[in-house]
Amino acid sequence: MRNGSKIAPYLYILPALIIVICFRTIPILASFTASFADYDIGGFHGFVGFSNYERMFTDARFWNSVSNTVFFVLGVVPAGILIPLVLAMLLRGDLKGKAIYRTIYFLPVVTSAVAVSVVWTWLFKPEAGPINGVIMALGGDPLMWLREPRGIFEMMLAPLGFHPTGVFAGPSLALVSLMIVSVWKSIGYNTVLFLAGLENIPKTYYEAADLDGAGKWGSFRHVTWPLLSPTTFYVLIMSTIASFQTFALVYVMTPPPGGGPLGTTNVIVFYLFQKAFDRFDIGYASAISVFLFIVLLGLTIIQRRVGEKRVHYS
Amino acid sequence: MKSRQILRQALLLFGGFIMLMPFLWMISTSLEQGGIQNYVEAWNRVPFGTYFLNTLLVTGLTLIGVLITSSLAAYSFGTMEYPGRDKLFLLFLSTMMVPQPVYLAPSYVILAKLGWIDTYLALIVPWTTNVFSIFLLRQHFKTLPKSLYEAARLDGCSRFGYLWRVALPLSKSVIATIMLFNVIGSWNSFMWPLVVTHSEKLRVLQVGLSYFNQEQSSNYQLLMAASTFSILPLLILFLLAQKHLVASYSRSGLKD
Numbered sequence: 001m002r003n004g005s006k007i008a009p010y011l012y013i014l015p016a017l018i019i020v021i022c023f024r025t026i027p028i029l030a031s032f033t034a035s036f037a038d039y040d041i042g043g044f045h046g047f048v049g050f051s052n053y054e055r056m057f058t059d060a061r062f063w064n065s066v067s068n069t070v071f072f073v074l075g076v077v078p079a080g081i082l083i084p085l086v087l088a089m090l091l092r093g094d095l096k097g098k099a100i101y102r103t104i105y106f107l108p109v110v111t112s113a114v115a116v117s118v119v120w121t122w123l124f125k126p127e128a129g130p131i132n133g134v135i136m137a138l139g140g141d142p143l144m145w146l147r148e149p150r151g152i153f154e155m156m157l158a159p160l161g162f163h164p165t166g167v168f169a170g171p172s173l174a175l176v177s178l179m180i181v182s183v184w185k186s187i188g189y190n191t192v193l194f195l196a197g198l199e200n201i202p203k204t205y206y207e208a209a210d211l212d213g214a215g216k217w218g219s220f221r222h223v224t225w226p227l228l229s230p231t232t233f234y235v236l237i238m239s240t241i242a243s244f245q246t247f248a249l250v251y252v253m254t255p256p257p258g259g260g261p262l263g264t265t266n267v268i269v270f271y272l273f274q275k276a277f278d279r280f281d282i283g284y285a286s287a288i289s290v291f292l293f294i295v296l297l298g299l300t301i302i303q304r305r306v307g308e309k310r311v312h313y314s
Numbered sequence: 315m316k317s318r319q320i321l322r323q324a325l326l327l328f329g330g331f332i333m334l335m336p337f338l339w340m341i342s343t344s345l346e347q348g349g350i351q352n353y354v355e356a357w358n359r360v361p362f363g364t365y366f367l368n369t370l371l372v373t374g375l376t377l378i379g380v381l382i383t384s385s386l387a388a389y390s391f392g393t394m395e396y397p398g399r400d401k402l403f404l405l406f407l408s409t410m411m412v413p414q415p416v417y418l419a420p421s422y423v424i425l426a427k428l429g430w431i432d433t434y435l436a437l438i439v440p441w442t443t444n445v446f447s448i449f450l451l452r453q454h455f456k457t458l459p460k461s462l463y464e465a466a467r468l469d470g471c472s473r474f475g476y477l478w479r480v481a482l483p484l485s486k487s488v489i490a491t492i493m494l495f496n497v498i499g500s501w502n503s504f505m506w507p508l509v510v511t512h513s514e515k516l517r518v519l520q521v522g523l524s525y526f527n528q529e530q531s532s533n534y535q536l537l538m539a540a541s542t543f544s545i546l547p548l549l550i551l552f553l554l555a556q557k558h559l560v561a562s563y564s565r566s567g568l569k570d
Contacts, residue, residue, distance in 0.1 A: 012390035023440035024409035030420035
């Protein structure tokens with residue numbers, strides 16, 4: 001009986017522990033191990049030191065996927081903070097229809113990425129799609145959207161006679177289209193987070209700012225923004241981490257092979273997926289996984305560090 | 315003051331319109347030429363019935379697994395004291411730091427070794443535990459007063475009986491959150507089923523829809539009809555539970 005109750009706590013954990021070890025811990029450790037191995041369709045061919053990493057650092061397609069991902073993150077994250085922040089400010093306090101607005105904004109969050117992608121693929125269709133329809137009705141020229149490999153800076157500056165190349169050409173319009181969808185899908189979630197953050201700011205601060213004659217902008221600048229900073233920071237890190245892992249949108253809207261027009265929507269997880277499951281190049285794919293993991297871990301650590309500070313703050 | 319309110323409403327209305335637009339376009343296109351018949355045709359063009367059943371089965375069984383393993387583990391982590399507890403909990407939490415794409419390839423190899431590729435086992439078993447759910451429930455169990463436990467034990471309630479008859483009934487709100495998160499997660503899961511299954515018999519809705527999109531890329535009416543019925547179940551669930559769901563998202567977001 002005594003003995004039984006001593007092992008009981010472990011028995012309660014056991015089912016979860018088995019799953020965690022078999023399907024999380026072991027694959028994670030295997031990913032690190034495989035990154036140092038030659039492991040392909042034929043199986044394991046021995047350890048090869050850092051050669052997968054050497055290959056990665058000299059692989060132009062890999063670096064292309066990194067720069068596409070960075071473009072994606074730099075586009076999606078600021079827009080995914082700014083728009084929700086404005087919406088949350090508008091929604092704050094008493095407002096007729098508040099619950100309805102919140103429901104509408106939140107709708108894309110619970111909708112599957114695949115369905116969202118199918119719908120937006122149609123909206124972006126160059127020939128008959130509704131977005132080009134609207135543009136043409138307004139007298140503009142139709143765009144190629146998801147099939148446009150040219151960089152957006154290149155497209156904007158071309159009429160002025162400038163022809164930037166390489167990274168200066170900017171993300172392709174195809175990638176920008178994916179960014180639009182990604183922002184649209186995450187607006188509701190971030191708005192809800194900001195709204196919760198805003199409603200946690202005590203009213204007395206605003207009364208004090210009012211007494212000091214701060215004005216609308218002043219009270220935003222000196223009360224809202226600093227007191228909201230923990231939420232802003234959380235949203236910043238979380239959307240960065242999520243954007244680094246974009247896959248379904250790319251896979252469905254700019255389907256394989258290739259990763260979009262001229263590989264311009266080939267983001268890192270898509271590239272990893274192709275290496276692992278089209279070529280079954282597990283060793284190399286694992287090296288890319290480890291690279292991704294280190295980037296995301298760095299971001300998580302920053303979030304924890306700063307996140308801890310904010311506890312003392314409030 | 316009055317004009318401020320009007321401006322505010324106008325901006326929110328415009329924003330709401332942009333957010334709803336894709337859905338409205340989806341529905342109106344799905345009804346073009348043929349109306350409701352498009353839905354019947356999309357449904358029969360590929361075995362969407364099978365895809366739905368597979369998704370329902372996978373979502374349901376995964377959820378049952380998550381509820382069982384999470385309550386047991388959270389109960390142990392949150393209310394019992396024993397050597398190694400915190401280290402084990404840390405082992406669980408550490409797996410949350412690693413996103414799925416990072417260990418996708420080795421997972422495939424492990425499933426292949428087990429002979430599980432292209433089986434329901436591969437779709438379900440690895441997801442029958444969810445560390446975030448364990449975490450949420452543990453936090454809640456920790457808030458239950460110890461005196462409650464002692465009183466129940468004095469009344470002759472067994473250790474498991476306390477979990478089943480006292481602790482879980484007091485955790486309905488957290489359980490509802492866990493259920494919602496896991497149902498949405500399983501229903502919308504795409505990358506995993508895409509990788510671990512190949513045959514049409516086992517295809518889930520998201521994978522089926524993505525293939526349908528590739529095959530019928532010029533058949534907008536059918537594609538939009540299929541998209542509509544694919545998102546309908548979660549849409550209904552969301553509308554029914556939206557208050558709880560939105561609150562859960564905002565709370566768990568800020569807490570984490």
